[in-house]
Amino acid sequence: xxxxxxxxxxxxxxxxxxxxxxxxxxxxxxxxxxxxxxxxxxxxxxxxxxxxxxxxxxxxxxxxxxxxxxxxxxxxxxxxxxxxxxxxxxxxxxxxxxxxxxxxxxxxxxxxxxxxxxxxxxxxxxxxxx
Numbered sequence: 456x457x458x459x460x461x462x463x464x465x466x467x468x469x470x471x472x473x474x475x476x477x478x479x480x481x482x483x484x485x486x487x488x489x490x491x492x493x494x495x496x497x498x499x500x501x502x503x504x505x506x507x508x509x510x511x512x513x514x515x516x517x518x519x520x521x522x523x524x525x526x527x528x529x530x531x532x533x534x535x536x537x538x539x540x541x542x543x544x545x546x547x548x549x550x551x552x553x554x555x556x557x558x559x560x561x562x563x564x565x566x567x568x569x570x571x572x573x574x575x576x577x578x579x580x581x582x583x584x585x
Contacts, residue, residue, distance in 0.1 A: 458485035459583055460525070460560035462553075462569035463495040470512060475585045479568055482521055489559045490526045491552050493517070525559050534558040541578055549573035 459479065466488075469476040480486070493513070500509040516522060527535075535558040542548055550573070557577045560567040567574060568583040575582065 457483070458487065458563075458565055459568045460487045460489065460556070460563060460565040461492060462556055462567055462571060462574075463492045464570040465568040466492065466496065466516075467499075468570055470509075476568070479583065479585075482519070484521060486519075486522045487525050487559070487563060487565060488517065488522060489556050490524055491555045491559075493524065495552060525563065527555060527559070528562065531555070531558040531562045534561050538577055542576060545576060547573075547576040549576070 469480055500506045535554055538554045538557055557580050566581040566583045
């Protein structure tokens with residue numbers, strides 16, 4: 456079965472109706488959601504005007520049988536450190552949360568579904584082309 460790790464930008468765009476993402480949110484594809492993504496989404500919901508609606512949509516999504524949540528493990532912390540060093544050496548910093556999301560995708564050997572360009576500078580990270 457096909458699998459990918461989901462970034463906040465892709466989830467948000469899908470919920471706004473971005474047709475480019477429709478084929479990735481199917482029952483036959485396993486979707487891994489880093490807990491960091493859930494935190495980012497809930498922070499956005501808290502600051503918005505439709506918190507309850509967005510929370511309900513997110514919960515239904517997370518309850519889907521093909522969706523799993525991944526937390527930060529010791530393996531991810533080691534990968535995070537390497538990402539940090541690599542980006543620092545290149546002078547291409549990205550946000551801390553994005554480095555955690557990338558570390559989880561790399562740890563799982565998953566492609567990352569994202570619309571953010573900053574991930575392109577992370578060595579060995581495979582991105583979903585949309």
